[in-house]
Amino acid sequence: MRILWTLPYLPWPTTSGGKTREYHLLRNLAARGHRITLLVQSKVALDDATRAALEPWLERLIVLPRRPLRSARTLLAVAFATPPMLASVNGFAPDLQHTFEQLLAEDWDVIQIQHSYGFQPFERPLQKAHKPFVLAEHNIESALGAASYSLLPNWAGLFARYDRWRYRRWESRVLRQASELIAVSEDDARGLARLSAKTTAVVVNSVDCDYYAKVRPDRASQRLLFIGNYEYGPNVDAVEWALDEIMPHVWQLAPNVRFSIGGFALPEQWRERWTDPRIDWLGFVPDLRVLQNQTAIFFAPLRQGGGSKLKVLEAMAAGLPVVTTEQGASGLAVINGEHYLGSEYPAELARIIASSLNRPERLEQVGEAGRAYVRATHDWAVSARQLEAIYTRLSPAKETANYAYRT
Known part of the structure; x- marks a missing residue:
């Protein structure tokens, strides 16, 4: 299959659980013959080591810079925009939106968006092109308020309550637009299903x-x-x-x-x-x-x-x-x-x-x-097969044709 995959961070080096998951899923899907274009908005520049780790598994790697956290656009969006703070930090990116629009003109078997907080630049192009997409979440982000907002100073308590409210509304809005939702555990799948009124698949976290x-x-x-x-x-x-x-x-x-x-x-x-x-x-x-x-x-x-x-x-x-x-x-x-x-x-x-x-x-x-x-x-080969089964459900006719050709 031809897969367009978006990320709000580079998945190498694997300095977090999320990056580790993305890297190994990409690697295992590529090893199974799928052709992947990875579109990344990153707060750090693409270096030679990261390029060398990722490019062997990808048909294309496209990396665009994320603007600084303290830019005027970010600060204004965090204060006044409809999306919550985390989505505003990663959103309102004209170059990313334009690049994504150009990619949507191509023929894709699957479009996979990672994280509701990275969705804002993709919302309008997807609606305009009437393209179905898969949304994968590692956590129910609106439920992580205690972890995220405890780092803010005490005087920001009112803003934290407001931003939690924004995230619940944003999360529900994004989840309902996806053709398929993917969680990492059964508990999270049930939570995402409650928020979206959609059946949610599970692709487990794994290990090499x-x-x-x-x-x-x-x-x-x-x-x-x-x-x-x-x-x-x-x-x-x-x-x-x-x-x-x-x-x-x-x-x-x-x-x-x-x-x-x-x-x-x-x-x-x-x-x-x-x-x-x-x-x-x-x-x-x-x-x-x-x-x-x-x-x-x-x-x-x-x-x-x-x-x-x-x-x-x-x-x-x-x-x-x-x-x-x-x-x-x-x-x-x-x-x-x-x-x-x-x-x-x-x-x-x-x-x-x-x-x-x-x-x-x-x-x-x-x-x-x-x-x-x-x-x-919990081996990554198990996770890759679970994800591949979801893709096959979404593109059954093309997968059947590809299978007939291979055999």
């Missing part, structure tokens, strides 16, 4: 299982690990909750435990706020496997977010036992006590960590159960 197959965690290391993208509010909240309320309990029970915290956009002020020498501030880690080999537990104290968590799936694929919350295990068909260990309460999470570190055989049992679960149900 072979990449992590040879990792052997160090069950005796007394080391915890958390990895996240700190441009995403739920990851910021997870670290702050852990260091304020959970790790003090852990260190009372097990003073030798170390907590390694890595990921993209790690806030510099954290090093000054928490100076305990048992905290390792790692920053972005390009290859997690060496670090996973030195770790006993992946600790994901997530209270906010949606969908399923790629960081958790990657840890499970590496055989790392995961200690997390109900939110950390959301979207996964896993059982507390079998595939992961969890609680919602700081003192109980601390007790689970301290007691488990003294039972390496228990860590081995949980880690390998998680690894087996991910390999069976």
Whole structure:
């Protein structure tokens, strides 16, 4: 199939769960013979490394710059436009809209738009051309208000309430225009269906299982690990909750435990706020496997977010036992006590960590159960087949003809 795919960010390097998902889906679809044109509006310039990572999988890569956050157009749109703040930041882009209009003149089997917050430049061209499209969402964005708006100053509380209202209206408007909606978990699919009155398909988050197959965690290391993208509010909240309320309990029970915290956009002020020498501030880690080999537990104290968590799936694929919350295990068909260990309460999470570190055989049992679960149900090849099945439903006549030609 010929696929036109839009993104409001470059999917390389894979510094977040969203970028990781997009990169691997694109790569797997291309490997299955589909021809993809990727249209990106990016806040960072396209460099040689990113071009080299993406172009082998694409028929065309088109990257346009996103205007600065503090531009007059952005500030005016955030304050007064109908779309909410996030959609305004990524919207009102004449060059992007014009390029998209030109692409719509071509013959496409599937048009896939990623994220309701990136939709504004595409709305009018799609309506004018009467083109059906697929909309994929990684989260129900209007439900992430607590994560997004908690970063605003207290005096902006009234604006935050107004913007939540705008997002609910915008989200419903965008979702209802799509021919097909795609979520990453069954819970999110039900939520999107309620907002749109449309049946929503699921394409699960996954992992390159072979990449992590040879990792052997160090069950005796007394080391915890958390990895996240700190441009995403739920990851910021997870670290702050852990260091304020959970790790003090852990260190009372097990003073030798170390907590390694890595990921993209790690806030510099954290090093000054928490100076305990048992905290390792790692920053972005390009290859997690060496670090996973030195770790006993992946600790994901997530209270906010949606969908399923790629960081958790990657840890499970590496055989790392995961200690997390109900939110950390959301979207996964896993059982507390079998595939992961969890609680919602700081003192109980601390007790689970301290007691488990003294039972390496228990860590081995949980880690390998998680690894087996991910390999069976969350490999990227599974996700690509799910997405391909959705495309086939939308273009059955063309797919039948292509199949007849191939055979």
